[in-house]
Amino acid sequence: MITLHHCPQTRSMRTLWVLNELDVPFQLRSYPFDRTLRSPEFLSLSPAGRVPALEIEGERMFETGAITEYLCERFSPERLGRMPGSPDRMSWLVWLHFSETLSQHTAALTQQYVALREDHMRSPIVMKLEAARVRKCYGAIEARLTTPVENRDYLLTSGFTAADISVGQAVYMARHFATLDDFPATADWYARITARDGFQAALPKGDGIYDRDFYAPWPLE
Numbered sequence: 373m374i375t376l377h378h379c380p381q382t383r384s385m386r387t388l389w390v391l392n393e394l395d396v397p398f399q400l401r402s403y404p405f406d407r408t409l410r411s412p413e414f415l416s417l418s419p420a421g422r423v424p425a426l427e428i429e430g431e432r433m434f435e436t437g438a439i440t441e442y443l444c445e446r447f448s449p450e451r452l453g454r455m456p457g458s459p460d461r462m463s464w465l466v467w468l469h470f471s472e473t474l475s476q477h478t479a480a481l482t483q484q485y486v487a488l489r490e491d492h493m494r495s496p497i498v499m500k501l502e503a504a505r506v507r508k509c510y511g512a513i514e515a516r517l518t519t520p521v522e523n524r525d526y527l528l529t530s531g532f533t534a535a536d537i538s539v540g541q542a543v544y545m546a547r548h549f550a551t552l553d554d555f556p557a558t559a560d561w562y563a564r565i566t567a568r569d570g571f572q573a574a575l576p577k578g579d580g581i582y583d584r585d586f587y588a589p590w591p592l593e
Contacts, residue, residue: 374398377417377425379405381580383436383475384424386541390440390534392570394447405581437469440534452534460528464535467516467527471538474509474546477502481549485587499590506550510558513539517557524557525564532565540565541574548582 376391378384378400391398403409409421417425418434426433433439444453454464480502484494517524527535543552543562552559565571 373427373429375401375427377401377403377414377423377427379403379409379423379581380576380578381405381545381582382423383541385544385574386436386471386538387424387426387439387443389537389541389570389574390443390452392573393452393534393537393568394443396447436538437472440468440538444534448534452532452537454528454530454533458530460530460533463528464533467535468538470509470512471542474506474539474542477505477509478542478546478549481506481587482545482581485549485590486581486583494590496591503550503589506546507554509546510543510550510552510555513543513558513561514555517561526561536561536565537570540571548585549587551586 374391374396376384376387376398378388380402382405388400403414403423408414409418409423414425415421417427417432420434422434424434424436424439426439433442441453445455449455450458454460458464481499484499484502488494513527516527521529526532527539540562543558544566552562
């Protein structure tokens with residue numbers, strides 16, 4: 373049996389989306405994004421107190437990239453994964469892990485806008501810098517989707533994979549702070565992949581980290 377330990381609107385949403393796409397049996401344990409993740413019980417699953425944590429046949433895994441690679445290798449090597457020897461293997465790995473580049477900037481913005489409750493604790497400079505870095509990541513995705521093959525439907529020319537899941541979930545989080553208005557190919561790709569049943573099933577069913585769809589630049593300009 374597979375058990376996913378998950379907090380809504382966090383990186384563990386990637387693993388939940390992957391599992392939904394794999395259509396394999398699993399059970400879900402959801403946690404609030406609070407000190408519960410620092411409990412001895414949870415730290416035995418994920419030593420840094422972060423989600424996701426995955427239990428599978430008596431083994432425990434953490435770190436989204438490692439979990440995604442393992443699940444694809446085991447359950448979907450040719451559909452969601454691209455294994456050694458595949459012409460798209462290198463690109464699959466690059467884009468699978470590019471999601472963390474985008475996510476680290478979103479995490480910094482989340483801390484500034486959401487976690488820090490008092491205005492005097494926030495840094496307008498950090499917020500502007502991180503938002504600019506998010507948009508630079510959008511630019512990298514836009515370039516991938518438009519060159520050298522125009523109108524690429526997915527990040528890999530060979531079709532939808534876990535790379536789209538990982539980057540797509542990172543964009544889902546980043547859109548709380550930076551819109552896709554200037555990135556039409558990325559917006560079309562994002563709409564395409566988030567229409568999938570796997571993504572829809574991974575959306576939070578109740579409260580998540582964010583209490584609004586978009587956080588306007590702060591201080592308000």
